[in-house]
Amino acid sequence: MFSNEERMIYAKRQLVEVICQLRFPEILSIDASEPAAFQDRIRREYPQYEKKIEQLPPQMVNGKPVPQGTVNNYQFVSAEGQWKISLTKGFIALSTYGYTRWEEFAQRLDRILAVFIETYHPCLLYTSPSPRDVEESR
Numbered sequence: 001m002f003s004n005e006e007r008m009i010y011a012k013r014q015l016v017e018v019i020c021q022l023r024f025p026e027i028l029s030i031d032a033s034e035p036a037a038f039q040d041r042i043r044r045e046y047p048q049y050e051k052k053i054e055q056l057p058p059q060m061v062n063g064k065p066v067p068q069g070t071v072n073n074y075q076f077v078s079a080e081g082q083w084k085i086s087l088t089k090g091f092i093a094l095s096t097y098g099y100t101r102w103e104e105f106a107q108r109l110d111r112i113l114a115v116f117i118e119t120y121h122p123c124l125l126y127t128s129p130s131p132r133d134v135e136e137s138r
Helices: 028-032 036-042 102-120 131-136
Strands: 018-023 048-055 059-061 064-066 070-077 083-087 091-096
Touching (some): 018 102, 028 070, 036 070, 091 102
Antiparallel strands (some): 018 091, 048 070, 083 091
């Protein structure tokens, strides 16, 4: 997956913010109540909590913008404020202002995704060819 070339580590960070957002079909239970079970599992690393109600961007209908309502964005922030998890009924994201190496980012992402999957059991939308599709393409 990665090149065999030696990686260069810069003395000065080149990225201001790094974000990985993963979308999934809406999970209504995330909005039905505060995500307490999820928070319990990540609270040591992300002790700060805030719920933001965000305006969705308008949708264009017949050339005119139509308001789309709001979405609850549950945010969990690390003690030093450098790492943040954002959770809505349609996505989970990890972001940081303190990115140094992929390995650290990937380790944190793996942990929160494991907790998310164990807590909410999201539908995975991976589609692979069915046996019928394979037969028809021969």
